[in-house]
Amino acid sequence: MGFLSVVSALSLLTSASAIGSSDFTFTRRRAVAPRSFEERAQTVLPAADFSVAVSGKAPRRKSKSAALTALRGRPFPSKPGSGGSDTVPVAGSDFDEEYLTNATVGGQPFSLIIDTGSSDTWVAQKGFNCFDLNGNPISEADCAFGTAGFDPTASKTFKPFPNVSFNITYGDGEFLSGPVGFDTVSVGGLTVKSQEIGVPNLAAWEGDGINTGLIGLAFPDLTSVYNTTNPQDASAANQLPYDPLFFTAVKERAVKNTFFSVALDRGSFEQQENDPYDPNLGFLSFGGIAPVPVTSTQVTIPVEGYSATTGIPSSAKGSPFFFYTVNVEKFTFPGSAGILTANNNTILDTGTTLDYVPTPVIKAFAKAFDPPATYSEEDELYLVDCTAKVPQFLVTIGGKEFSVDAKDQILPGGTDSNGKEICFLGTQDGGPDEADNIFILGDTFLHNVVATFNPIQGEITLTQRLPY
Structure with a gap:
């Protein structure tokens, strides 16, 4: 959420490297020499310093769909260890389409979307101006944020960042723009004292009535702050990358270990169909692995950076990181023999409900259902009989097979x-x-693993969950 394309992100990287300020420090994250297979195989994940329950899944917003449309360049349907623990529960709202958690910004409580597919932490500012997608002023209620917004004047810890702006424009016309500042952000037991945040006061937003913003957990080069106060002047030439929330937590030594971990529960079929809010749908943990039952199937793999010349994944030292991109080696299911793909450009994204795989894979997988799933041109989705028999589906990453439960398919x-x-x-x-096409392992896959991210080392550990 909040990104346009790998190519445009690379453009931001190459154009803004000289921008800086004597008052603030900006950090880019680039690939380091990857650890050897033997070193990664010895990875032991500690218990988390802090964990918070995921508590609400917001509805799939059009902006996410539009951002991923631009990424892929095609139409997108509206779519064990030692130590203390810091884990927060995540919840699900509005038919389990995006995961939320409770947080405070400057002591003010909000429900925020958890997104490993973007990097900014932002909260709508109190008194914001709301617009429709054509840019016409409309009532504040029409933006459907969950609260009246963040009040900087009511925060004793807020510090404005002058002469810059936060600015995101989505492909469907939604946008957020406005001031930037630093404040204390708390999620569960984790507190970051000086986090750069966007506090947009202009919004064209099709909200859910629950969330008031977002916590982005990806890399600095996906952040959206610019060295201008005029949103129309925001460009690759004046992007000011900054440390997202977890990077700041590491710098402030708020966590003992450089991991954060996500365990997302699926809602029941009945909940997804009928219940607009699920209060307990997993955990977001900082400093170690999320506290859910797991199997012995585990692998630690490097995050793929991106080539500045080709825009496709690269493991070369110095390649910039944008997303949590992994090399998917194989999809296995009845009828998958002989399907070869040349693509390792797949991101792990908590902000996307479904998995999106190469066309040859989905065509064969759809045929393996009994009765087969069929593609609907009208809905731009593969539809299936609700009582169909689901074939086994395995995803091979780092030489390990991870199974996806039939309940997620x-x-x-x-x-x-x-x-x-x-x-x-x-x-x-x-x-x-195609090599430059980005694919996604979203919540369909993530319901079945604990994904533990180490953005500082540039690694991800995937652990198969016990069936639930």
Whole structure:
């Protein structure tokens, strides 16, 4: 959420390297020499310093769809160890389409989206101006934030960052822009004392009535602050990359270890179809692995950087990091033999509900259902009988096979005009198998693993969860 394309991100990287300030420090994150296979195999994950329950899944917003559209360049359907613990629960709202957690900014409470596919932490500012997608002023209520917004004047710890602006524009016309500042952000037991945040006062936003902003957990080069106060002047030439929340936590030594971990629970079929809010849907943990039952299947793999010349994944030292990009070696299911793909450009994204895989993979996988799933041109989705038999589906990463539960592969889609229940696949078409096309392992996959991210080392550890 909040990104346009790998190419544009690379443009930001190469154009803004000389921008800086004597008052503030900006940090870029680039690939380091990767650890050897033997070193990664010895990785032991400690218990987290802090954990918070994931508590609400907000509805899939059009802005996320539009951002991923631009990424892929195609139409996108509206789519064990030692130590203390710092874990927060995550919850789900509005039919389990995005995960939320409770946080405070400057002592003020908000529900924020958890997104490993973007990097900014932002909260709408109190008194913001709301617009429709055509830029026409509308009522504040129409933006449907969950609160009246963040009040900088009510925070004893807020410090403005002068002469800069936070600015994101989405492909469907949604935008957020406004001031930038530093404040204390707390999530569960984790407190970061001087986090750079966006506090937008202009918004065209199709909200859910629950969240008031977002916590971005990806890399600095995806941040959206610019060396201008005029949103129309924001460009690659004046981007000011900064440390996202977890990077700041590491710098402030708020965590003992440079890990954060996500365990996302699936809601039941009935909850997803009928309940707008699920209060306990997993954990977001800082400093170690999230506290859920796991198996012995585990692998630690390097994050892929991106080539500044080709825009495709690169493991070369110095390649800039943007997303949590991993090399998917194989998808295995009945009928998958002989399907070869040449693409390792796949990101792990908590902010995307479905998995998006290369076209040859989804075509064969759809046929393996009984009865087979079929593609709907009208809905731009693979639809399936709600009682269909689901084939086994395995994802091989780092030489380890991770299974995706059948419960994640058939999702409720409401009813048709005749009152018949409609279901769609949890895995969908991500487009042609081309090197510069980005694919996504979203919540469909992440429900089945604990994903533990080490952005400082540039590694991810995936651990298979016990069935639940």
